[in-house]
Amino acid sequence: xxxxEIRDLHxxxxxxxxxxxxxxxxxxxxTHAIMGPNGSGKSTLAYAIAGxxxxxxTSGTVLLDGEDLLAMSVDERARAGLFLAxxxxxxxxxxSVSNFLRSAVTAVRGEAPKLREFAKDxxxxxxxxxxxxxxxxxxxxxxxxxxxxxRHEILQLExxxxxxxxxxxxxxxxxxxxxRVVSEGINRFRASGDTGVLLITHYTRILRYVKPDFVHVFAxxxxxxxxxxxxxxxxxxxxxxxxxxxxx
Amino acid sequence: xxLETMPVSKLHxxxxxxxxxxxxxxxxxxxxxxxxxxxxxxxHDGTAAPVGNVVVEVDAAPEVTVETVGRDDARxxxxxxxxxxxSAQAYASFEKATVITxxxxxxxxxxxxxxxxxxxxxxxxxxxxxHIVVRVEPMAQAVLVLDHTGGAVYADNVEFAIGExxxxxxxxxxxxxxxxxxxxxxxxxxxxxxxxRSFVVTxxxxxxxLSPSVSYTxxxxxxxxxxxxxxxxxxxxxxRLWVDHGVPNCRSNVTYKGALQGDGAHSVWIGDVIxxxxxxxxxxxxxxRNLLLTDGARADSVPNLEILTGEVAGAGHAxxxxxxxxxxxxxxxxxxxxxxxxxxxxxxxxxxxxxxKIEVEEIRERVLSAVEAELAR
Numbered sequence: 317x318x319x320x321e322i323r324d325l326h327x328x329x330x331x332x333x334x335x336x337x338x339x340x341x342x343x344x345x346x347t348h349a350i351m352g353p354n355g356s357g358k359s360t361l362a363y364a365i366a367g368x369x370x371x372x373x374t375s376g377t378v379l380l381d382g383e384d385l386l387a388m389s390v391d392e393r394a395r396a397g398l399f400l401a402x403x404x405x406x407x408x409x410x411x412s413v414s415n416f417l418r419s420a421v422t423a424v425r426g427e428a429p430k431l432r433e434f435a436k437d438x439x440x441x442x443x444x445x446x447x448x449x450x451x452x453x454x455x456x457x458x459x460x461x462x463x464x465x466x467r468h469e470i471l472q473l474e475x476x477x478x479x480x481x482x483x484x485x486x487x488x489x490x491x492x493x494x495x496r497v498v499s500e501g502i503n504r505f506r507a508s509g510d511t512g513v514l515l516i517t518h519y520t521r522i523l524r525y526v527k528p529d530f531v532h533v534f535a536x537x538x539x540x541x542x543x544x545x546x547x548x549x550x551x552x553x554x555x556x557x558x559x560x561x562x563x564x
Numbered sequence: 565x566x567l568e569t570m571p572v573s574k575l576h577x578x579x580x581x582x583x584x585x586x587x588x589x590x591x592x593x594x595x596x597x598x599x600x601x602x603x604x605x606x607x608h609d610g611t612a613a614p615v616g617n618v619v620v621e622v623d624a625a626p627e628v629t630v631e632t633v634g635r636d637d638a639r640x641x642x643x644x645x646x647x648x649x650x651s652a653q654a655y656a657s658f659e660k661a662t663v664i665t666x667x668x669x670x671x672x673x674x675x676x677x678x679x680x681x682x683x684x685x686x687x688x689x690x691x692x693x694x695h696i697v698v699r700v701e702p703m704a705q706a707v708l709v710l711d712h713t714g715g716a717v718y719a720d721n722v723e724f725a726i727g728e729x730x731x732x733x734x735x736x737x738x739x740x741x742x743x744x745x746x747x748x749x750x751x752x753x754x755x756x757x758x759x760x761r762s763f764v765v766t767x768x769x770x771x772x773x774l775s776p777s778v779s780y781t782x783x784x785x786x787x788x789x790x791x792x793x794x795x796x797x798x799x800x801x802x803x804r805l806w807v808d809h810g811v812p813n814c815r816s817n818v819t820y821k822g823a824l825q826g827d828g829a830h831s832v833w834i835g836d837v838i839x840x841x842x843x844x845x846x847x848x849x850x851x852x853r854n855l856l857l858t859d860g861a862r863a864d865s866v867p868n869l870e871i872l873t874g875e876v877a878g879a880g881h882a883x884x885x886x887x888x889x890x891x892x893x894x895x896x897x898x899x900x901x902x903x904x905x906x907x908x909x910x911x912x913x914x915x916x917x918x919x920x921k922i923e924v925e926e927i928r929e930r931v932l933s934a935v936e937a938e939l940a941r
Contacts, residue, residue, distance in 0.1 A: 366898050369890060394900035406895035410913025419909060420899035455913070472899060 317510055318381050318397065318479035319343045320365075325376035327357075327364040333374070334360040336537040342480055344510035347526065349548065351517055352534030353556040358516045359403060361534075362484040366400040367393050380480065395424055397479030401469040401486050407457040413468070414438065414452040417475060424476050441471050445501050462489035470501035480512045481505065487522035499525030520552040535559040570594055572838045572870040576806060579645040583610065583656050586649035595648060598832040598864055600800055603771045605717045605745050607650050607691055615690030617683040618716045620662055625672035628706060631663045639663055639697050643725040644751035647806075651749045651775070654719035657693035664708070665699045666730075672706040675924050682716025682744055694720035698734075702727035702755070709924060710736040713768075717745040724752040724760065728782070731759040735927050738801075739934070740769035750776040754785035754814070763922055764791040764820075765931050766801045767938070777806035778816060783845075785814040792918050792931065794938045795861065797826025804834040805850065809843040813877075818850035821918055823911055824861035825941070835867040835881060844875035854885035855914050857907070908939050 320342040327335035334357045342348050352358050364371040365378055367390040378385040385393050408416065417438060422428045429437070442449055445467045457465050466486055473481055483502065487495055499522060506513060506526075515526060523531075523545070531547040532539045533556075540559050541547065575594060578586065588609045589596040596608075606612035622630045633640070640661050646652035666672055678696065700706055704727065712718075726732050732752070740746060746769055752760045766772050778787045793801045807816045822831045835850040854863035867881035888910060896906035915935060922928040 368894055389903070390894060390897035391900050391902045391906070394898055400898055402895070402898075406891045408892050408895060408910065408913060410916035411896075411909050416896070416899075416909070419896075419901050419905065423900035423902065423905070476899065 317344050318512060320398075320480045320512060320514070321377070321379040322365070323377045325361070325364070325378060326374045327360055328372045328374050329360070329370060334537050335364065337376070338538055340514075340532065340539065342512045342514050344479070344512050346530065347506060347513040347515060347528045348530045348532060349515045349517060349523055349528035350532050350534050351520070351548065351551055353560055354518065356534045357537040358534050359484055362400055362482050362516055365482060366390060366398065391423065394478075399473055399476055399478035399481045401473055401481065401483040403485040403488060405457045405465040405469055407455070409455055409458060411456050412453055413456050416456045417472065420472065421475055437475060441474050444474075444504070445471055446497055447471060463491065463494035466490060466494065466498055467501070470498050473505050474501060477508065478511065480514065482514045482516065484516045485518060486515075487517055487519065495522060496525060502526050520548045523548050533559055535562070572836045572868050575836060576647060576808070576838075579647045580652055581641060581646060581655050583649055583652040586652055589649055595804070599773055599802060600771065603745065603800065604650070604747065605691060607653060607717065607719050607745065607747055610653065612691035612717060614657055614659075614693055616659070616692055618692040618694060618718050619679075619681045619683060620694060620696070621679045621681070622662060622664065623677040623679070624664065625674045625676050625706065627667065627670045627672050628676050629665045629667070632660050633663050634660065637661065637663065639699065640695060641723075643697075643723040643753040644721060644749070646721065646749065650719050650747045651721055654693045654721055654747075655695065658695040658720070661695035661697060663697045663699070666701060666704040666706040668701040669703040671704070675707040675709050677709045677711060680710060680712045680718070682714030682718060682740065684715040684717075691717040691719060694718065696720065696722045698722070698724045698732065700724070700726045700730040700732045703729045705731040707733045707924060708735070709927060710734065712736075712738050712740055712746065715741040715744050719747045720749075722748065722750045724750070726752060726754050726758040726760055728755040729757045730755065733761040733923060735763045735765070735922060735924055736774075737927065737931070738764070738766040738769060738772050738774065740772065742768070742770065744769040745771045747773045748775070750774065752776075752778045752787065754778065754780045754787060756782035757784035758786070760785070760787040762787070762789045764789075764803065766791070766793040766803070767934050769799065769801070771800045773802040773804070775804040775806065777808070779808045780811045780814045783811055783813040787816045789816070789818045790918055790921050791820035792915055793820070793822040793831060794935060795822060795824040795829040795831045796938065796941065798828045800830045800832075802832035804832075805836065807837045807848065809837070809839045809846045809848065812843055813845040814843065815847045817848070819918065820852045821854070821915060822863065823855045823857055823914065823938075824863055825857040825938075827860035829861035830864075832864045833866070833883075835883075837869045837881070839871045839873055839876055839879060841872045844873055845877050846879065847877040848879050850881045852883045853914075855911065856885065856887050857911070911935070911939060
């Protein structure tokens with residue numbers, strides 16, 4: 317059982333305050349959806365939790381199982397059990413997917429996986445996400461289509477088995493088939509054990525495949541409404557307009 | 565390009581076997597302005613007396629002949645005329661030259677390794693001058709390794725004369741001890757349909773200034789010049805490329821990449837290419853990239869392409885120097901990979917494509933582990 321606790325989180329980029337007091341609790345076996353219009357600060361929340369250097373936490377706390385995540389370096393957070401699936405996965409020239417994944421798995425598990433075992437896990441993981449095995453030898457994310465990048469993020473999610481996964485607009489830019497494959501991956505991950513998911517999305521589309529337990533509406537850098545899955549239906553019907561106006 | 569930039573044709577107009585034909589550089593000349601002359605130990609102004617503390621040993625493939633000859637051998641200077649003061653000084657000062665010949669139509673069965681070993685502690689006193697001629701006769705094929713180690717102040721010229729339809733692949737490794745000074749000219753003269761592959765790796769020494777150049781005597785020549793350098797605090801590693809397309813339908817490609825770390829780490833890359841009026845159908849591209857791993861390091865990079873014909877197959881250049889990309893490091897760290905390991909992966913990635921081009925496995929392994937050792941510093 318794990319818990320990610322976000323308390324009164326304020327985050328700035330340069331002099332500009334983006335997050336203005338975010339409170340959230342995510343526990344194992346829960347799936348939370350954060351929904352909100354563009355520019356509401358959803359991605360800032362994801363990157364700030366992961367520790368991207370561009371974002372400055374000006375106040376508040378983020379605890380993973382009681383440990384202060386904000387005091388940790390980016391890699392320590394990941395090894396503590398946090399995972400961020402990025403909206404725009406980064407191309408790393410000259411570093412092959414298999415080399416990258418083996419390094420990541422080694423770091424997170426604290427020991428190098430047995431080669432044969434790793435090769436098998438990698439193959440199964442790629443099969444399940446319909447990723448061409450040739451991708452293992454390609455440079456990380458280099459020349460991947462949008463959908464291939466997102467599948468590669470979910471492959472990492474399944475291999476690294478974090479305690480809490482933050483998925484930042486993993487659904488954006490996916491066609492229906494890719495969305496289904498990616499959603500199945502997320503659902504396999506959810507079913508795999510004691511894991512919590514924070515799903516950040518602009519659209520309700522992915523929530524038809526990945527059912528949230530809780531929905532939080534984000535506007536103006538904070539959570540403005542919370543509810544169950546029914547809240548997503550309301551957003552689908554009415555859009556974000558009323559929230560945007562209220563937070564402006 | 566700055567106002568001081570001269571046309572390539574003008575920069576390389578002078579050539580002579582006599583050092584007196586070149587004025588002593590002051591550091592204001594275009595070809596010397598990046599080089600710290602005070603660290604050349606007198607190689608540039610005639611004050612470095614010959615001491616002969618560099619040993620040249622050749623471990624040749626059985627099909628390849630190796631001779632040590634005197635200054636009067638007609639094969640010396642046949643493919644190359646010195647084009648700057650230090651090169652001419654080396655030409656005027658060496659006592660014995662090494663001539664390596666790959667006979668006509670012979671395919672050498674293994675790499676020929678030339679060990680150039682400095683016996684001095686670091687720079688020591690006085691200088692050593694050397695000369696190597698490599699002749700690959702028509703239709704022959706060979707791989708050559710030039711392996712520079714130890715401590716010395718060394719100036720030399722290496723001539724590669726590559727005959728019709730012949731192929732020469734050269735790996736030149738500058739793996740000098742700290743304090744060594746090496747100023748060297750490598751000139752490849754390509755005959756009809758000849759192929760030249762040069763792989764330069766410069767890692768060690770206080771100051772290394774290597775000038776690889778290429779010229780073509782007939783159409784169909786094909787030259788790839790690849791380089792990798794890793795510059796540490798206080799080191800000056802300079803590579804000056806010069807490709808002279810003077811005949812039609814030849815090809816050249818220059819790709820040099822360097823990583824720099826530490827205070828006063830300085831790299832210089834000059835990429836001069838000329839496509840002369842008669843060199844129609846030329847295809848050339850040159851690229852230099854530098855990765856600055858710390859503050860206090862400096863990479864100078866000057867590509868310079870002069871085209872005197874309208875009929876080229878392709879001509880281009882690119883140069884970029886930048887820091888380690890924060891986004892690359894963040895992505896790897898976000899997957900649990902510690903900073904040092906992330907940095908190692910990214911630097912390896914930066915060099916990966918180049919390293920694959922080193923066909924001599926022992927050398928590739930050695931360069932890999934040298935890069936590892938640099939990163940562990």
